[in-house]
Amino acid sequence: MPTVEPILEIRGVQKFFGGRQVLKNIDLVVAPGETVVIIGGSGSGKSTLLRTIIGEHAPDAGHVYLWGEDVCHASPRRLDKIRQRFGILFQSGALYSSMTVGENVALPLREHTDLDDKIIQMVVKMKLELVGLRDFENLMPSQVSGGMRKRVGLARAVARDPEILFYDEPTAGLDPIATSVIDQLVIDLRTKLGVTSLVVTHDMKSALRIADRLAMLYNGEFIAIGPPADFRQPTDPRVRQFVEGLADGPIPLRVSKTDYLADLLGLHEKREPATGNRR
Amino acid sequence: MSTTGLVRILERVGGQGEGFLAYLGGLGYLTLDALKHTALGLVTRPRIKIDETFFQMVRLGVRAVPIIALVQIFVGMILALQLAPVLADYGQLDKVATVVSVAVFRELGPLISAVVLTGFAGAAIAAELGTMVVGEEIAALRTSAIHPVRFLVVPRIIACLLTTVALTVLADIVGAVGGGLIDRWVLQGDSWQYYHTTIESLALKDFLTGLIKSAVFAFIIVLVSCYEGLSVAGGAEGVGRATTRSVVLAIFLIIAADCAFTTFFYFFW
Numbered sequence A: 001m002p003t004v005e006p007i008l009e010i011r012g013v014q015k016f017f018g019g020r021q022v023l024k025n026i027d028l029v030v031a032p033g034e035t036v037v038i039i040g041g042s043g044s045g046k047s048t049l050l051r052t053i054i055g056e057h058a059p060d061a062g063h064v065y066l067w068g069e070d071v072c073h074a075s076p077r078r079l080d081k082i083r084q085r086f087g088i089l090f091q092s093g094a095l096y097s098s099m100t101v102g103e104n105v106a107l108p109l110r111e112h113t114d115l116d117d118k119i120i121q122m123v124v125k126m127k128l129e130l131v132g133l134r135d136f137e138n139l140m141p142s143q144v145s146g147g148m149r150k151r152v153g154l155a156r157a158v159a160r161d162p163e164i165l166f167y168d169e170p171t172a173g174l175d176p177i178a179t180s181v182i183d184q185l186v187i188d189l190r191t192k193l194g195v196t197s198l199v200v201t202h203d204m205k206s207a208l209r210i211a212d213r214l215a216m217l218y219n220g221e222f223i224a225i226g227p228p229a230d231f232r233q234p235t236d237p238r239v240r241q242f243v244e245g246l247a248d249g250p251i252p253l254r255v256s257k258t259d260y261l262a263d264l265l266g267l268h269e270k271r272e273p274a275t276g277n278r279r
Numbered sequence B: 001m002s003t004t005g006l007v008r009i010l011e012r013v014g015g016q017g018e019g020f021l022a023y024l025g026g027l028g029y030l031t032l033d034a035l036k037h038t039a040l041g042l043v044t045r046p047r048i049k050i051d052e053t054f055f056q057m058v059r060l061g062v063r064a065v066p067i068i069a070l071v072q073i074f075v076g077m078i079l080a081l082q083l084a085p086v087l088a089d090y091g092q093l094d095k096v097a098t099v100v101s102v103a104v105f106r107e108l109g110p111l112i113s114a115v116v117l118t119g120f121a122g123a124a125i126a127a128e129l130g131t132m133v134v135g136e137e138i139a140a141l142r143t144s145a146i147h148p149v150r151f152l153v154v155p156r157i158i159a160c161l162l163t164t165v166a167l168t169v170l171a172d173i174v175g176a177v178g179g180g181l182i183d184r185w186v187l188q189g190d191s192w193q194y195y196h197t198t199i200e201s202l203a204l205k206d207f208l209t210g211l212i213k214s215a216v217f218a219f220i221i222v223l224v225s226c227y228e229g230l231s232v233a234g235g236a237e238g239v240g241r242a243t244t245r246s247v248v249l250a251i252f253l254i255i256a257a258d259c260a261f262t263t264f265f266y267f268f269w
Helices: A046-053 A076-083 A101-112 A117-130 A146-157 A176-193 A204-210 A228-232 A237-244 A260-264 A267-274 B003-043 B050-089 B093-134 B137-143 B148-185 B191-201 B204-230 B235-268
Strands: A008-017 A020-030 A035-039 A061-066 A086-089 A164-168 A196-201 A213-218 A221-226
Touching: A008 A046, A020 A046, A020 A221, A035 A046, A035 A176, A035 A204, A046 A061, A046 A164, A046 A196, A086 A146, A101 A117, A101 A146, A117 A146, A146 A176, A164 A176, A176 A196, A176 A204, A196 A204, A204 A228, A213 A228, A213 A237, A221 A228, A221 A237, A228 A237, B003 B148, B003 B204, B050 B093, B050 B148, B093 B137, B093 B148, B093 B191, B093 B204, B093 B235, B137 B148, B148 B191, B148 B204, B204 B235
Parallel strands: A035 A196, A035 A213, A086 A164, A164 A196
Antiparallel strands: A008 A020, A008 A061, A213 A221
């Protein structure tokens, strides 16, 4: 899609946490109307990548462009302008616990628009209807289930009709039916409203269902990017292991670097105190 | 002691001092941010959140009225009872009203109220904001271009300032009444006389210095608790830690500020 101006462009993003490189040279371009799903195991860096894109973390190198504007070096005022054009569904839903479901959905409209209260109420009903929760307007977030909270979070994310939506593990912790409901919502938003989506998940089934393109993150870099078909019959053994959910394969379960036997016999401890500061 | 031992102690102390300075810097930064958003909220949109401010005033202030009143009536009674024997020795039992009113209006009204409010309002704010951090609510606010300082901190600061000063006025009066109760029922004094002595012995200065101090205390309570709440890391455990820290630190800073202000008023006013 070289003719279309990309909505999101990630160029050479690197991120370190305490000496450990979490993101290594990430490149990704997302075109308008596309649903891109980033998959990867726990600790692969996908949450860090998402937080970098939305301007929560500053990368140590590289750039993130949304609508051609550099998110990482934007002034707070510019960043706020950019942020008003996208929506995010957080992993837990991140509903404001002191406000009702309806007030949660209304908040972005109240804060950023001059709309009349009657119109806001109407929009809230419409957005809640979209996620099938119109009658729950007056409940508090603590009174609805986890799956419903995510759906309310989604209604809030789309309250101002954003051009791009970010999803952080939208189906984690949901039952299969609730998962399908969320997946269908993501698909509907794209087909009916042309919303661009970037989804971060480790749910393969859901990823294959919603994605136009998938990208697998492993150890802070993309090891495969392509259409869902590529991921149904993966050639890379690491991708295959993840997609098929196999315990054995090139991706190790154990991440400890020290030698097991030496650790058991306490051989490391004898060497360590030489550099330690305890006497 | 060996020199390396001494160096290590100095390093330890220096490290702690540096940490404390960094902490004060963080508080200062939050203060500037809050002042900026308050000033902006007065002149431009988005406005200061009036509804939220009133809501917080009720939550943090109005609900503290019974406990403040109860504590202060006891403080007034304790003062009268403690001082009565000493004053009686000098044959000055009729000065109970003077001593109680000066102590309460200048010192114990503002101080004890601030300490009670640290537990009442400060802990509530720290726990609430900390839980919001853990639940990604703060991140959700920020990423929807709603500044948490404007949205959450500014209403709490205004609410805490107004209610603490108002509660201090109540505390002053109730404290004096507490002393009056003892004067009437234990020391067999005349309540009318007690009232007149109280009014006569109080200068406007006593009242005002107390209120200035209480405003400063309110600022300390709300800033420390907001700062601790917003910098929570590490889940539910972190929330508990932040709440404890905010209470301990706020009380320490309140008493330190009290000492500084009292010294200042002693020499210059």
